Amino acid sequence: NVKCISDDKEFWKIIRDFKPDIVFNDILNTATAYIKKLKNKGIFVVNFEDLGEGRKFADLVFNPIFENKKQLKNEFYGSNYACVREEFRVFKRKQIRKNVEKIAITLGGVDKNNNTLKIISIIKKFKLLKNVRIEVILGLGFEHKKKLLQLIKEMNDDYDIKIIEKVDLLSKYLIDCDFVITANGRTVFEIASLNIPIISLSVNKREQQHNFVRKFDVGYHLDFSKNIDDELKNSIKAMMNFSTRNKKINNLKKENLQKGNSRVISKIMSEFESTKFSAA
Numbered sequence: 001n002v003k004c005i006s007d008d009k010e011f012w013k014i015i016r017d018f019k020p021d022i023v024f025n026d027i028l029n030t031a032t033a034y035i036k037k038l039k040n041k042g043i044f045v046v047n048f049e050d051l052g053e054g055r056k057f058a059d060l061v062f063n064p065i066f067e068n069k070k071q072l073k074n075e076f077y078g079s080n081y082a083c084v085r086e087e088f089r090v091f092k093r094k095q096i097r098k099n100v101e102k103i104a105i106t107l108g109g110v111d112k113n114n115n116t117l118k119i120i121s122i123i124k125k126f127k128l129l130k131n132v133r134i135e136v137i138l139g140l141g142f143e144h145k146k147k148l149l150q151l152i153k154e155m156n157d158d159y160d161i162k163i164i165e166k167v168d169l170l171s172k173y174l175i176d177c178d179f180v181i182t183a184n185g186r187t188v189f190e191i192a193s194l195n196i197p198i199i200s201l202s203v204n205k206r207e208q209q210h211n212f213v214r215k216f217d218v219g220y221h222l223d224f225s226k227n228i229d230d231e232l233k234n235s236i237k238a239m240m241n242f243s244t245r246n247k248k249i250n251n252l253k254k255e256n257l258q259k260g261n262s263r264v265i266s267k268i269m270s271e272f273e274s275t276k277f278s279a280a
Helices: 008-018 032-040 053-057 086-090 115-125 145-155 170-174 187-193 229-239 242-255 257-279
Strands: 022-025 044-048 060-063 075-077 102-106 133-137 160-164 179-183 198-202 219-223
Touching: 032 044, 032 053, 044 053, 044 257, 060 257, 086 170, 086 187, 102 115, 102 170, 115 133, 115 145, 115 229, 133 170, 145 160, 170 187, 179 187, 187 198, 187 257, 198 229, 219 229, 229 242
Parallel strands: 022 044, 044 060, 060 075, 102 133, 102 179, 133 160, 179 198, 198 219
Antiparallel strands: none
C-alpha cells in the first residue's frame, strides 16, 4: 500500500503507528539527524543512491551508480549492486544482427533541457542513421513535443522516426535494438542487462559520476555539458560497425547484471537477521 505524505510530522506519525522493522530511503543526500532519529527508534535503515552525511549512520548503503574508493564499511558501490526491474530480467535479447536496423533514444521522464531534440538535430546535421528505424521514447514529463514533432516532420522523407509515449514496458521496445542512446542514469543498467550496447549521455554532474559504460567498455559515454556534436557522430558511426558492437556485447555478458537484485536482497536479509539476533 502506498501512502502519500505532505510533511515531516505526517511521516513520523506513520513511523510511530506502523512500527516498521526496516526503512528504505531512496534519497540522494540524507541528513544525519534524519537517519539518527530512525536508528533511535530501533529501525534497520537501508539507503539507495545516497551521498549525504546521513549514510554514515545507516545500516546499509547501496550506491550502484557511483564509485568510491574510500567507502565506509556499510557501503556497497558499483554495478554488482544494481537492481533492475523485473521486466528486464524476464525478457531475453533477440538475435544479434550484423547490420544496424533499429535503435532507440530514451532520456527518461522529463528531459527538461530537450536533449532529445539536440540528438535528433545532430543525426540530421551529419546525415546519420538514414536506413535505420529510430524509436524516440518519451517520458510522461516531456514538455517539448511540439518542437520535436516539427523537426521530425522535416526529416520524414529521409528518415524512419517514430515517437513512442505512455510506455508500459520499456524493455518491450528496447529488446530488439542494435544499440540505445540514453541518459547516463539508472536506465543504463537496465539496458545493459539486456546485453545491448549503449551510448550514454551525462546531462548533469551527478550522471557524470556514473562511469559504468566507460569502465567496462560497453559503449560510449558522452558529457552533454560540452559540445558533443562530433563525439556523438563518431560514437554512432562506431556503433554501425558489427565488430565494435559485438565487442561491447561480449563485455556486457561478462558483467551479468541480472544477479544484482538477489545480491542486494541477500545482503539486506543477512545483515538484518544478524542485527536482530545480536540485539536479542
